[in-house]
Amino acid sequence: LKSKILSQIMSTNDRDQIIITSDPLNVQRALDHITIPSCGGISIFCGTTRDTFQDKTVLYLEYEAYEAMAIKEIVRICDDLAASFDVRKIYVAHRTGRVDVCETSIIVAASSPHRSDAITFVSKAVDKIKERAPVWKKEWYEDGSVWKENCKCTGPV
Amino acid sequence: LKSKILSQIMSTNDRDQIIITSDPLNVQRALDHITIPSCGGISIFCGTTRDTFQDKTVLYLEYEAYEAMAIKEIVRICDDLAASFDVRKIYVAHRTGRVDVCETSIIVAASSPHRSDAITFVSKAVDKIKERAPVWKKEWYEDGSVWKENCKCTGPV
């Protein structure tokens, strides 16, 4: 019998639920956490696997994470942004392992009393996570695979 | 036996699903419509009933709509914005009747190949719908109710 490795790491407090997991992601879980009486605006972003990259057919993506650091980095990003935007609840989930076409690799969601804070927070949080979280995506085609790079910048090392 | 009036009006095409309904709204229906292989970014906004307005306790909201015109106005808003943003699928649902605290009054969702279009489209669509859709919200407190106004501007008539 072949075993399947399931891994999950979570960081929670009153405000945040941040999870890195090999399980499929679920928007309802985000909604259950962020829907509260003091908030009138909820913003949710989902990143899903596309079936094409330029002209190549993508079969699926595979995500690898430095989980212990990724969770800390995402917490840092959320804390930084929450200092500038009045979000009362935050939910971030990132999937690891294989993510098929149309499946969700990341959910970033937040709620605020008035919509503008949640909307801007979520957009900036996605940008920052893609820039800084130690997570890597491998794109699989019929004829091979490629490690993707979010930023075409060189590293200091 | 007291009858409950259920009303629903919908506008659909390949790209859009736009609905005004007295039924509870459901984010999964938005996701089911907008998740497609060509799109990697999904943005969702939900407006929910808050339990306070300034210092008053809000018991619930009640929405009334000029349904035949509201659906057309929302279609117009989506068509206008879709000319500037590469969104491939659009879902808008607005609830009428009583919407209790934490329940959803509006869902605006869209998907695009890259995230920026969906995120900006949704944010602008919410702004435009709140500005133009012939829908009215009555806020109910313990001691009375008030018709709310999104824009403190005067009308031409």
Add this chain to the structure above:
Amino acid sequence: MPVVTVLYFARCREITGKVQEKVLLPETVSLDNILTELAKVHPALETLRGKLTVAHNQAYLEGSVQLQSTDEIALIPPVSGG
């Protein structure tokens, strides 16, 4: 002069006590005269002067329009959807 369907919503509905009715209106109406015409039937609508806009056949009215009896007019109080 056409007899046109007029719809009332929110505060207008509360003031007039009606959701809709048929009203005899001038052949040409505009943002300038429509409230005056409807206030002839429902004087209390005057309390909303300066706060309303108008829809004709389910689109916001700008300027003036030639009415037909199959048309639909609606008074639009300040909206608060979304």
Add this chain to the structure above:
Amino acid sequence: MPVVTVLYFARCREITGKVQEKVLLPETVSLDNILTELAKVHPALETLRGKLTVAHNQAYLEGSVQLQSTDEIALIPPVSGG
């Protein structure tokens, strides 16, 4: 000189064939010398020079740091999460 846990991810993992190992490193490491030190163990890591960053105890390394044997170092190839 401390023996420190070094973690390899993505392309680094494929190149070294390892997810982690203990490596004898200088007491002080910085962005300037860390790759040279690790390339002594895995010369093929040189092919990634100019593309990597470094984490020390699960935070991005800026400048230099005094290592202890309980520390964790990771080479960070260009990220692509989200």
